[in-house]
Amino acid sequence: MRKNFARLVSLLFVFVFALSACGTPATEAPPAETEAPATDAPATEAVTEAPAEPFVFGMLLVGPYNDGGWSQAHYDAGLYVEEKTGAKMIYLDKVNPADRPGTTPDQLAEELVAQGAKLVIFNSDDMKDASTTFAKANPDVYVIMASGDQVWPDGKAYQEIPNLMNIMGRMEYGKMIAGCAAALSSTTGKIGYLGPLINDETRRLTASAYLGAKYCHEKAGKTTDLEFKVTWIGFWFHIPGFTTDPVDVSKDFYTTGFDVVISGIDNSVNLPEAKKLTDEGTPSLAVAYDYINACDAAPEVCLGVPFFNWGPDYLAAIQSAADGSWESQFIWSGPDWSDLNNHDTSAIGFVKGDALSAENVAILDEFIAELAAGLDLWTGPINLQDGTPYLADGEVASDQQVWYLPQLLEGMQGLSASE
Amino acid sequence: MLKSRFSGLLFQIIALALSFGVVSLILISIDASPTEAFRNMFKGSFGEMRKFAEVLVAFVPLLLVTAGLLVTFSAGLWNIGVEGQVVLGAIATTWVYRYFLESDLPPALIITLAILGGMIGGAIWAAFTGILKVFGGVNEIFGGLGLNFVATALTIYLIFGPWKRPGVASMSGTVPFPDEFSLPLLANLRISPWALGIALIAIIIVFFLLQGTYFGLKLKAVGKNFRAAYLLGIPTWQYAMYSFLICGALAGLAGAMQVAAVYHRLIPSISSGYGYLGLMVAMLINYQAIWAIPVALFFAALNIGSIQLPIVMKLDSSLSGVLQGVLVLFALLVEGARQKFIKKGQNT
Numbered sequence: 001m002r003k004n005f006a007r008l009v010s011l012l013f014v015f016v017f018a019l020s021a022c023g024t025p026a027t028e029a030p031p032a033e034t035e036a037p038a039t040d041a042p043a044t045e046a047v048t049e050a051p052a053e054p055f056v057f058g059m060l061l062v063g064p065y066n067d068g069g070w071s072q073a074h075y076d077a078g079l080y081v082e083e084k085t086g087a088k089m090i091y092l093d094k095v096n097p098a099d100r101p102g103t104t105p106d107q108l109a110e111e112l113v114a115q116g117a118k119l120v121i122f123n124s125d126d127m128k129d130a131s132t133t134f135a136k137a138n139p140d141v142y143v144i145m146a147s148g149d150q151v152w153p154d155g156k157a158y159q160e161i162p163n164l165m166n167i168m169g170r171m172e173y174g175k176m177i178a179g180c181a182a183a184l185s186s187t188t189g190k191i192g193y194l195g196p197l198i199n200d201e202t203r204r205l206t207a208s209a210y211l212g213a214k215y216c217h218e219k220a221g222k223t224t225d226l227e228f229k230v231t232w233i234g235f236w237f238h239i240p241g242f243t244t245d246p247v248d249v250s251k252d253f254y255t256t257g258f259d260v261v262i263s264g265i266d267n268s269v270n271l272p273e274a275k276k277l278t279d280e281g282t283p284s285l286a287v288a289y290d291y292i293n294a295c296d297a298a299p300e301v302c303l304g305v306p307f308f309n310w311g312p313d314y315l316a317a318i319q320s321a322a323d324g325s326w327e328s329q330f331i332w333s334g335p336d337w338s339d340l341n342n343h344d345t346s347a348i349g350f351v352k353g354d355a356l357s358a359e360n361v362a363i364l365d366e367f368i369a370e371l372a373a374g375l376d377l378w379t380g381p382i383n384l385q386d387g388t389p390y391l392a393d394g395e396v397a398s399d400q401q402v403w404y405l406p407q408l409l410e411g412m413q414g415l416s417a418s419e
Numbered sequence: 420m421l422k423s424r425f426s427g428l429l430f431q432i433i434a435l436a437l438s439f440g441v442v443s444l445i446l447i448s449i450d451a452s453p454t455e456a457f458r459n460m461f462k463g464s465f466g467e468m469r470k471f472a473e474v475l476v477a478f479v480p481l482l483l484v485t486a487g488l489l490v491t492f493s494a495g496l497w498n499i500g501v502e503g504q505v506v507l508g509a510i511a512t513t514w515v516y517r518y519f520l521e522s523d524l525p526p527a528l529i530i531t532l533a534i535l536g537g538m539i540g541g542a543i544w545a546a547f548t549g550i551l552k553v554f555g556g557v558n559e560i561f562g563g564l565g566l567n568f569v570a571t572a573l574t575i576y577l578i579f580g581p582w583k584r585p586g587v588a589s590m591s592g593t594v595p596f597p598d599e600f601s602l603p604l605l606a607n608l609r610i611s612p613w614a615l616g617i618a619l620i621a622i623i624i625v626f627f628l629l630q631g632t633y634f635g636l637k638l639k640a641v642g643k644n645f646r647a648a649y650l651l652g653i654p655t656w657q658y659a660m661y662s663f664l665i666c667g668a669l670a671g672l673a674g675a676m677q678v679a680a681v682y683h684r685l686i687p688s689i690s691s692g693y694g695y696l697g698l699m700v701a702m703l704i705n706y707q708a709i710w711a712i713p714v715a716l717f718f719a720a721l722n723i724g725s726i727q728l729p730i731v732m733k734l735d736s737s738l739s740g741v742l743q744g745v746l747v748l749f750a751l752l753v754e755g756a757r758q759k760f761i762k763k764g765q766n767t
Binding site: 091093094097100104114126130199 | 470473736
């Protein structure tokens, strides 16, 4: 009796699926979304070749496209490229092990290619292996691996992959400014840093924030002792069950005398927490990260946000892919010092927040001007966290020394490597 | 008999219609076209060879897990811990691979050892649930669930601790193994015919074990009535343990496939939820082995096909999970209603 239960159910599945597959496309739905699957329309394409097909580029985002942080900065850059060139973006967000179990980024990249993408952007360090695999398996598809170093000839992991490009902004400057703003505004001299996971990138950025904080702490003649502590949550954002909750980490900082917390993760969840605690009577300030409008979450406690502006570099790379002048290269773009927040020229920028006092704005502007004039905080003497000399007196760090910083710096609290 | 068969058909059509109806309503409520969504999911899973290969990649562990669960369900046991058993299979496989990383043994032998290691790992983890149940009186649902959490924690500990990449701990997992440690894949596709073959053999063995052997019969006797089986002289607790061991070994095999044929390393979510999904498949097929293949394939197709939803229609791909869950709920609900209906008919 019950034996046929499954048989019928499964047969019906097939039936219904076949029906929905054969059925005509929904009449009222805009058909534009699914146009031109590249595979099965060579004949019509040949006939209607005249209007130039827009160049389609795909983007794999590690977090939600509207995360108010790292992924949104990429997504907005995609919109920027669309606007500037008429190219068309397709994207898939939440590409991470927790949100899309059973898939791999290279597999998902192929889905984008199946939808017509001729170039795919992998937006996270987490997708580095997958981007290499994908680029090698699909030599006719252009690949941009953001934040990676695979095709840096001077890098430690150099591989020759002609269809792959690395793009990254010199966020070290943004973090120095962030650290400066934090040190200027802290009344306790204790600064917390919300770290994601420990790798080369996060070490050098955390260290840059520390260098900026230290410089401005001295510059402003603060009487407190500077304390700079990083707590790593384990991933770029909170994944329940897998990472520490960054909101809890922020709260721990704020309630133990760290009155400023700098976000180093893919979003700025320290902001709402700072506002909540401030409202409850614990004055708390926050520095956001990644996304130009990140301060909007809680402007009254926000000291500012160092942000990525991927647009100009993506524009150049996508244009080069479209016109055939593509060149595999490692791009590490700095800010446009003549106009730090210029949308069309500066790879990184810094937006000052409402919580920064007028007096501190003046000092911060002075610091930014010094950086623009050539001040390099990556100048010795600098020791690593365990006391090992890293840069001798007066020695300026090379790009490699900064990129591959092996430990945190002397004076910083927190883990230098995962245990 | 005929009447009951007819009513079965009728009720299952109702269940299916209700499930698709609910999902369609959800879609309509967000101004999306249900036909468009189902069509995209179908195209995304069976539309071309490459996509069908991805479906098979998901099908392999799902079928293995389902095969294992059929054994524990036959013995009347709810092995929720199957998810953790997949994880431990993957961990054990990774451990064997790491152990032989520098060795000169032929890769085929190492792969075989790694897969066997995975089966043993899964079986040992299942044995914990079994021991807790048989000797500790801990219900297997709670024991299994607890051990699932321990398994996840253990994975995270290993990836971020002893097995971390040099200098970097990353959610993207341990350092990938060399290519020769991979089960051979079909050219330009991600599916390993070996993995597929192993999964199909496993379900066939389970089918015959349950349908055609004395062991299977005893197992079912234990499942139907523990006390009566005991009185009839069946060593009941041993049979419960056997079923846990078999299920654990098959779940461990699924984990081994994830490492040896799909990810080539240990990643945090290595089980990909196939354990829980397998439970749904097993419930939906009413614990009959013969239907495991089509239904597991259907569920795998939903998983893979749903990737199209965010890309093409900007919908969330968790819709496939909603459909799967609703389907199981309605199938159970409707089956319950039908039984009631039949009983009522008999009474009057």
